[in-house]
Amino acid sequence: MDQPRVGLFVTCLxxxxxxxxxxxxxxxxxxxxxxxxxxxxxxxxxxxxxNAGDLKNSRSIAQSVIRAFEDFDYIVAPSGSCAGMLRxxxxxxxxxxxxxxxxxxxxxxRTHELISFxxxxxxxxxxxxxxxxxxxxxxxxxxxxxxxxxxxQPRRLLATVEGLDLNELPGAETCCGFGxxxxxxxxDISNRMVADxxxxxxxxxxxxxxxxxxxxxxxxxxxxxxxxxTTQARHVAEVLAGMTEGPAIGEPEKAPGT
Amino acid sequence: xxxQSHLFKENAKKALNDANLARALNNMKAxxxxxxxxxxxxxxxxxxxxxxxxxxxxxxxxxxxxYLSRFxxxxxxxxxxxxxxxxxxxxxxxxxEICRSVDAKTVTKGKSMVTEEIGLNDFLIxxxxxPIETDLGEYIIQLRHELxxxxxxxxxxxxxxxxxxxxRENHTQLDPNRRLDQVQDFTDEARAILRQKxxxxxxxxxxxxxxxxxxxxxxxVTNEGNGxxxxxxxxxxxxxxxxxxTIPTLEDSATILRVLARSATGQEYSTYTTFSxxxxxxxxxxxxxxxxxxxxxxxRSALLGTEAQDTLRCIRCGACMNHCPVYGSVGGxxxxxxxxxxxxxxxxxxxxxxxxxHDLPNASTFCGKCAEVCPMKIPLPKIMHHxxxxxxEAKLSPPRFRQGLAMWAWFAxxxxxxxxxxxxxxxxxxRLGAKxxxxxxxxxxxxxxxxxxxxxxxxxTFQQQWARHKRSQAPSSS
Ligand code: SF4
Numbered sequence: 001m002d003q004p005r006v007g008l009f010v011t012c013l014x015x016x017x018x019x020x021x022x023x024x025x026x027x028x029x030x031x032x033x034x035x036x037x038x039x040x041x042x043x044x045x046x047x048x049x050x051n052a053g054d055l056k057n058s059r060s061i062a063q064s065v066i067r068a069f070e071d072f073d074y075i076v077a078p079s080g081s082c083a084g085m086l087r088x089x090x091x092x093x094x095x096x097x098x099x100x101x102x103x104x105x106x107x108x109x110r111t112h113e114l115i116s117f118x119x120x121x122x123x124x125x126x127x128x129x130x131x132x133x134x135x136x137x138x139x140x141x142x143x144x145x146x147x148x149x150x151x152x153q154p155r156r157l158l159a160t161v162e163g164l165d166l167n168e169l170p171g172a173e174t175c176c177g178f179g180x181x182x183x184x185x186x187x188d189i190s191n192r193m194v195a196d197x198x199x200x201x202x203x204x205x206x207x208x209x210x211x212x213x214x215x216x217x218x219x220x221x222x223x224x225x226x227x228x229x230t231t232q233a234r235h236v237a238e239v240l241a242g243m244t245e246g247p248a249i250g251e252p253e254k255a256p257g258t
Numbered sequence: 259x260x261x262q263s264h265l266f267k268e269n270a271k272k273a274l275n276d277a278n279l280a281r282a283l284n285n286m287k288a289x290x291x292x293x294x295x296x297x298x299x300x301x302x303x304x305x306x307x308x309x310x311x312x313x314x315x316x317x318x319x320x321x322x323x324x325y326l327s328r329f330x331x332x333x334x335x336x337x338x339x340x341x342x343x344x345x346x347x348x349x350x351x352x353x354x355e356i357c358r359s360v361d362a363k364t365v366t367k368g369k370s371m372v373t374e375e376i377g378l379n380d381f382l383i384x385x386x387x388x389p390i391e392t393d394l395g396e397y398i399i400q401l402r403h404e405l406x407x408x409x410x411x412x413x414x415x416x417x418x419x420x421x422x423x424x425x426r427e428n429h430t431q432l433d434p435n436r437r438l439d440q441v442q443d444f445t446d447e448a449r450a451i452l453r454q455k456x457x458x459x460x461x462x463x464x465x466x467x468x469x470x471x472x473x474x475x476x477x478x479v480t481n482e483g484n485g486x487x488x489x490x491x492x493x494x495x496x497x498x499x500x501x502x503x504t505i506p507t508l509e510d511s512a513t514i515l516r517v518l519a520r521s522a523t524g525q526e527y528s529t530y531t532t533f534s535x536x537x538x539x540x541x542x543x544x545x546x547x548x549x550x551x552x553x554x555x556x557x558r559s560a561l562l563g564t565e566a567q568d569t570l571r572c573i574r575c576g577a578c579m580n581h582c583p584v585y586g587s588v589g590g591x592x593x594x595x596x597x598x599x600x601x602x603x604x605x606x607x608x609x610x611x612x613x614x615x616h617d618l619p620n621a622s623t624f625c626g627k628c629a630e631v632c633p634m635k636i637p638l639p640k641i642m643h644h645x646x647x648x649x650x651e652a653k654l655s656p657p658r659f660r661q662g663l664a665m666w667a668w669f670a671x672x673x674x675x676x677x678x679x680x681x682x683x684x685x686x687x688x689r690l691g692a693k694x695x696x697x698x699x700x701x702x703x704x705x706x707x708x709x710x711x712x713x714x715x716x717x718x719t720f721q722q723q724w725a726r727h728k729r730s731q732a733p734s735s736s
Contacts, residue, residue, distance in 0.1 A: 010720050012670075016684050017713065019720035023727075038724055041673040049667050051624065052655065053646030057667035064671060142625035175583050179623025184705040185659065186267070186621055188274050191709035192587040193623075222710035225696055250713035252695035 006034040007072035009065070009111075011082045012044035013214040018249065021214060024241035025078040025114050032122035039068040045077075045085040048181055055093065062090050063100065066107050074121070075111040078237050079213045080144020081180075083113040088147050113144050114237055115212055119153035130242040131162035137169040137206035138236070139197070139220065141213035145173060154212060154236050161239060167204045171197070178219040194223045202229060208248075209233040221249040259377045259405065261610045262594030266617035269592040279415050279589050286414050290580035293524025294631070300526075307517050312635040314510050315571040319562065325471040325504045326553070332474025336536025338549035346376035349554045353378060353463065353496055354385055356550050360494055362387060362460035366452075368478060368485035369393035370465030371409055371574060372498050372554055374596045378463070389463075390455045392484035394448050401428045407590030409597060410522050410576040415589050418444075445482075452484070462488040462546070466499035467573065468514070469551070472507040475535040476551060479518065479528040486532050495534065495546035500554045502570040514573060517633035522575040557609045565644040569605040571634040578628035578638060584621055593618060600628035604641035612645060616654045619645035680719055688717040 006029050014021045022038075029036045046061035065086065069075045077083040087108045094100040118124040138158070144150035158166050177183060177193025197220055201209055209224070209231055211217050221233035232248035247253055262269065273279055298304050318325055330340040341356075343349035349372075357365060365387055367373065379400065382389045391400040395413040399406060401424050406412030413421070422438040425447060437443055464485055466476040476497045478485045489495040505511060519525040538545030561567055579585040579599025590598035595606050595615070603618040619642035628638040649655055669676040691697055691714020699707050706712055 015720040016680055017715040019716055019718070019723045022720040022724065038721070040677075040721060040725075043670045043673050043676045046667075046670065048663060049670075051643070051646065052659070052663055053643065053648070053650035054663065054667065055647055055650075057664075057671070061667065061670050064673065142623065142627070146626040146630060173627075175623050175625035175627065177583065177623065179625070181659075181663075182621075182623045186270070187705040187708055188271050189584055189587050189621065190623075192274055193583050194710065196583070196587075218713050219710065221713055222696065222706070225711040225713075226698075226709065246716070247695055250696040250711060253692050253716075 003033055003035050004073040005071075006036050006074045006076050007069045008036055008038045009042060009045070009069065009075050009077035009082060009086070010038060011077055011079045011214070013218070014078060017218065018214055018235070020243055020246055021078050021235045021237055024235070024237040024243045025076070027241040027243065028114065028118055028237060029076060031127075032118050032124050034074075034122070037072070041068045045082040047081065047085050050085065050089060050093070051180055059093050059100075062093055062104065066090070066100070066103050069107060070103070073110065074117065075107065076114050076117050077111070078114040078235065079215075080113045080141050080148050080150050081213050081215060083111055084143035084147035086111040113148050113150055113212065115157065115240075116144075116148060116150045116153045119156060124157065126160035127157055127240050127242075130160075130240065131164075132208075132239050132242070132244055133163040134208035135165050135167060135206050136208040136210050136239075137167050137201060137204045138172060139169055139176060139201075139209065139211040139216060140172045141211055141216045142173075142175050144212050150212060154210075157240050158210070158236065164239065167206055169200055169204055169206075171200050176216045176220050178216045180215065183219060190219075191223075194219050198223045198227060198229065201231060207231055210236045210239060212236050217249055225250045259374060259596065261606075261614050263606060263610065263615040263618055264613075265594055266592055266621065269594060270588040270621070273588040273592045278417055278420070282415050282417050283586050283589055286408075286411070287580065287586050290524065290576075294521060294577065294580070295524075297520045297524045297526055301516075301520065304517065304520070307513060308633050308635050311514050311517055311633060312571060314505065314513060315634060318505055319502065319567060319570055322501065322504065322559075322562065325506055326501060328471040329469050329474060329504055332471065333536065333549070333551055334474075336474050336549075337539075338474065338536045338551065341550060341552045343552055343554045344556070346554070346556055349376045349498060349552050349556075350378060350381045352552045353498065354382070356494060356496055356548075357382070357387060357461050360460055360548070362494070364455065364459045365389045365461045365463055366456055366459040366488045366492065367391050367396070368462070368464035368480065368488040369396050369412065370463065370498060371406070371596050372465055372500050373463065374406060375500075375556065376498070376554065378498070390452070390459070392452050392456070392488050393480070394445060394482060394484075397448055397452070398424060398444075401425075405591065406596070407598065408576060408579060409574050415591065456487045456491050459488075459492045461494045461496060462490075462492040463496045463498060464489050466497050466503050466551075467518070468511050469499055469504045469553070470506075470508055470511055470533075471504055473535055475508070475533045477511055477534075478532050479515070479530070480532070481523070481525075481529045483530050486530060489532070489534060489546065490544050493546060494548040494550070495537075497534070497549075497551045498554065499551065500556065501558050502572075518573055518575050521577040521631065521633040561608045564608075566604065566608045566641050568636050569601065569608065569641060571636055572601050572605065573634055574601075575633055577631045577633065581627045581631045583625065583627070584623070600638045600642075601636070604636070604638045604645070607645045607648075612648055612652065613654060616645070616649045619643075620649070620655075677719075677721060681722060684715045684719050685717070688715045691715065692717065
């Protein structure tokens with residue numbers, strides 16, 4: 001399998017809010033020798049329903065994801081949270097279903113979070129000819145960290161980006177308070193958590209915040225902007241792919257000519 | 259106690275506005291987390307011990323009837339008495355009956371969450387007795403008529419100033435100008451006052467960290483030594499414990515003790531670990547004349563064999579709350595019942611009912627930190643998820659949330675329609691937001707934009723842009 005066929009699980013947030021992460025993922029996967037396809041009949045991994053305890057809808061969404069990605073060698077998502085859903089929770093959803101259980105398990109075994117896939121499965125050790133001048137800090141999103149063991153991989157690749165200095169974020173492993181529907185259901189608690197997080201980010205003096213999950217990034221970037229901070233936020237894949245010409249998360253588009 | 263968990267949202271909001279509480283919680287987090295990390299780093303077999311502890315407790319729970327009756331037999335052999343209580347009321351009655359039989363007036367108490375659970379203090383007061391908490395934290399909240407806000411540090415929500423004020427209000431016999439600004443001052447003052455009470459107590463009540471089936475012993479773990487005085491000085495010692503505290507052997511207690519204090523306070527061992535086996539024997543230098551164990555079920559046996567069974571492995575170390583960012587934001591009182599934090603969110607719906615407690619398992623981001631630190635490897639988020647499933651089945655979540663979710667799921671299952679809707683919505687939002695790059699306010703997103711901006715989408719979804727990209731590549735690549 002020297003050129004594996006990878007199905008990109010775009011994730012609903014990247015599809016809707018930040019396509020550049022999807023393009024970055026495709027570019028990185030292609031650099032890692034993969035042949036990438038993007039099935040059009042994908043929507044979301046079903047986490048909002050799953051986390052709300054709605055197993056019926058979770059199952060039917062999961063079935064459509066399984067169908068759409070059945071034929072790929074790997075399924076890769078630029079999100080630890082969505083990859084974790086496919087890997088850790090789909091098998092659970094169908095554990096009593098003799099028809100779907102093997103299909104869910106099969107999908108789960110081939111599903112990976114983007115950066116850990118590049119490093120652990122494709123053996124990527126560096127990004128070549130990519131530079132980005134920044135004092136960066138990195139937040140470990142919870143699902144990627146605890147469900148999938150994503151910790152060293154992004155740091156390893158970021159260390160090879162020219163001009164980028166990575167300062168460790170104190171409490172990098174503490175949840176930012178996003179939690180999917182949590183931030184809508186308990187806005188006040190979520191606010192305290194994200195405010196604690198942005199205080200830590202600001203204290204590092206970083207001008208760039210990186211993470212591997214757009215949900216967390218939108219939460220932290222939204223709070224930083226509300227606080228009037230100039231720290232920018234980007235998905236780690238954008239920096240690794242060198243796709244940083246566009247605006248950072250929550251920043252305006254640059255007027256033409258500037 | 260009467261649960262207040264249905265008021266979680268309101269109480270959480272109040273807690274978030276309490277600057278003193280925020281300060282106390284921040285101090286707590288830093289202290290407990292750093293200490294735990296440091297002690298665990300010194301014990302390479304810590305992870306193996308967690309597995310052992312989990313396995314031995316699973317084994318016990320699978321054979322709980324056997325070990326409980328074995329425990330009863332041993333206690334009886336040693337001259338003690340076991341009292342079975344299905345409900346809090348039965349447990350309270352059992353305690354009262356013992357107190358009445360020796361004509362007790364004053365009862366000293368060691369720290370015990372189960373006696374909080376059954377509302378023992380109020381009941382004893384109503385029955386004409388005087389219960390006195392002897393653990394410093396419990397003593398403080400007893401004076402303040404509050405509930406514990408943490409299972410190992412009941413007064414963690416208070417600052418030094420709060421405690422000084424409480425002492426000045428209550429200990430009016432002392433010099434009003436005395437110094438009260440160090441923890442040591444509080445300890446000294448409480449000790450001096452409690453010493454007289456220990457002497458006059460007729461009955462001492464403690465909880466138990468373990469009930470050892472092999473020997474009929476009960477075990478308590480403390481740092482202040484108050485538990486020992488509570489159970490040794492009075493004529494009668496009553497242990498109140500719940501069924502899941504049982505473990506098979508003395509050896510097993512050693513396994514769990516090695517993870518308990520490390521997870522709780524970051525100590526290698528607590529200062530005092532006290533084993534009590536039966537009443538004083540002829541020739542013993544001290545010990546009570548009577549030894550009673552009241553064993554409470556209160557809904558726990560109904561959890562056996564369910565997805566929530568794993569909660570019964572809990573050894574109440576508090577590590578999950580010490581590391582929980584939600585608990586760290588709102589503190590323990592917001593949870594509205596004796597056991598707060600992640601273990602409360604996983605256990606309370608089973609004990610006080612889902613209708614009362616359904617907010618608790620929802621108030622979690624599923625970040626997984628609790629399960630990562632739990633010495634008994636309880637899959638806390640998984641159990642919270644189980645309660646959400648039950649909540650959904652029982653239609654207990656807010657109707658607006660359910661409707662929104664149902665509508666979203668309807669689209670998510672129909673990729674084509676979803677795409678049409680997404681393209682339209684994103685097209686509009688993208689145009690509206692392009693100039694600022696974010697929204698400070700947006701209809702239907704009030705929960706989000708109340709506290710933070712919403713980053714605007716770019717022009718067009720990824721799928722739209724990808725399709726365009728593919729089309730533009732098509733001629734050259736063919
Ligand atoms: S659930 Fe685990 S971490 Fe929490 S109190 Fe119980 S044993 Fe300790």
